[in-house]
Amino acid sequence: MNASRSKGRAAVLACSTMVMTCTASYAQGSAAAGDEGAARIEGLQQQLSEQARQIEILKKAVADQEARQRELQRSLGQQDARPATGPTEGAQTAPNQNAGSEPDNTQRSVRVGVAPSDESQQPPVVAPLFEQPGILTPKGKFVLEPSVQYVYSSSNRVALVGYTIIPALLIGLIDVREVKRNTITGALTTRYGVNNRFELEARLPYVYRSDATISREIFTGSASDAVFNSSGKSIGDIELAARYQLTDGGANKPYVVGSLRFKTRTGKDPFEVVTDCVTRCVGNTTGTGLPLDLPTGSGFYSLQPGVTWLFASDPAVFFGGISYTYNFKRSGISRQVLNGEQEFIGDVEPGGIFGINFGMGLALNDKSALSIGVDLNSIGRTRQNGAPVPGSVRTQLATMLLGYSYRYSDKTTFSITVGAGLTRDTPDLTMSIRIPMTF
Template identity: 40%
Template sequence: MIKRTISISIIALVLSVPALASGDDGQPNDILRKMEEVNAQYTELLDKMDSIERQRRQLELLMYQIDDLDQYRGGMNVEDAPPEAIEVATERKQELEAQTQAMPELPRVSNAVGGVLTPKGRLTIEPSMGFSYSSVNRIAVEGFTILPALLVGIIDVVEADRDSYTARLTGRYGITDRFEAELSVPWIYRDDATRSREFLTGAVEDKVFKAQGQGIGDVELGLRYQFRRSSPTAPFLVGNLRIKSDTGSDPFEIASMSTLAGQPQFSTELPTGSGFWSVNPSLTFIYPSDPVVFFGSIGYLWTIEDDKGTSVDDEGNILGFGRVDPGDAYRASFGLGLGLNENSSFSISYQLDQFTRTRIETAADPSIAGSDVTVGKLLIGYSLRMNDGPPLNLAVGIGTTDDAPDTDLTFRVPFNFGD
């Protein structure tokens, strides 16, 4: 618009030259000189306007690039902005603030709770060592009662002590800043000692059955994804998916031997796996409230049924199982973490698993009574970082139900490689 106005002025000045020359024959050179001066000024002005136009375009490009940031900072005057614009800018500001906040780190007490997602391009190698101990007492009665206090038959009292040692190597890789993959390979050593004695038969000595087992356990693959937060006050949400294989030795393929009343079967070698594939989706929430961090998770364990065929006992008898469904489980946990200082933290949580009944195709009653168990565990976690070294994570589990291990202990040390 400015260029057009200046051009029209120059044209009008040029058209007026003949009139000026005819009216004043003594000054044609002065008029031409003034026209040249005006033309030079006009050319200089055009150059400046071109430079201003280029700068305007660059500024416009920059404004497009920082448009989101401008909304985030409230680029317009609040008094002049409509309510809808203020609301949108506020929501956008909260979203950006929520995304810039990092998920707090917790002692890694389980596969679903603890730690932060691995940054993009980083590989974490985490060796760990675990120990688990459980003691089980069982009474088997084979006979009948004549009176409420008179039993005719055999009573078999069984006491079992079970120790399990697990050396595990876990690798985690950050695919993106919000998505990581995990591979876990365990090596397991088990040692069971079972003591049995018959009562009401005159037996005075206990029968002791010992069995061991060692080898690769069930390899697991895990995926974790952190969902976006809508506001700074919303909790962090992490989706977890774990797939467990059946690479460990199958308990249905191990020979067994008989003991006392009712001829219960004891394995001559202990399995290192479950014999089934399973899929475990879960959702973890983490809510920081300085200086405490609250967390919890809910999940479902789906164990895929399988055809186990037959097994052979110590006398060569063929025992058939057919298709076996070991049952699924509903899982829940909750707890809190506390940062003691920059190098140490502490957490306490409770985990509860409710398993459904096992079903065996060839059994008289396919739904096995007593196989629906509840496993409750209290977990206490510690994390300590010494100097610039890796954090040392220790988790202690205490069984709170009859079906849970009495106690377990896990020690983890993660090492990071890459960015």
């Protein structure tokens, strides 16, 4: 009986031992499985964090790329004035609006027919070549533009004083003159944007002129050339202008701007300066007949209506313009001569000026632009007392222009223009520097 009890106790002890062993083994397996799951979850979390970081980097890269693209389009004039057409535009602007948030793959509904902003309706910016700028001043902005222009021209004149018996035989003298002209004009131009389509302009010039005339005095027996120098400096003719944008350009249509310019005669006109007319005037045979002081103005009021256009065609911008300058007639004019005397001239009406220009601009990068163009002007004959002045003919002027501009900042731009005369009546060299500053 005791033996039976001992066997029973041994069996119970063995069963208990087996149960404890199984429980320990199960606990160890569960702990191992838990550690493996936690490690896997931690790895997934790290992977998600890395993917989220990469998504943020991609968002930032896309936003920077779009910002550079908009800046390049602004410099090239590729901002087309057209309404939004669907979800694509909303998708393009999403990176800038939702930077730092979770990506949204759903399409955004955009109202079709939204009017473009006023900035997108502005003409493209090109390196300026001509007097009239192509881009208008934004609403409420003020532009101050100091500029300096240098003009050099030379001309030769041959006058036959006498008469000819046969074409090969001249009885008299030959008067040959060579004239060198240098003109420096410093100007301060201001422009104000009344609204995004209309601007006003005022220009105040200061002119310095220097002429050197090389000639040999006739009837004096001189065997050498003489040089007669004259100069003049004063305020030039103040100009007032207004420009209005007529059309909104786009992908397939140009920007058109109408302008009206009025030129005063605040400068010293040719009839106010004293002329060396003691020894060479009508009826006299020797002397210079040249003004002792050079004028700094034209002496006539003028009005110039015009139209300019710009057409953006990637990667270039084409531009041009047409204008007509009407000079108002002056009556009862007399010119000043030495000793306080005056020579009566009468009524004088300068000929009108028909002008046309065209060119092409190319953006080199987001800060620099290069332009090339041609400026043509046809000047009509001057009339005195209702009849054309003897010897006055229609004059053709043509200038080839090359311009470069550099955008120093969002408010300041440096521009330089160099021109070469294409006809004998056109100045040989023209060079100007402009620094428009926006406030």
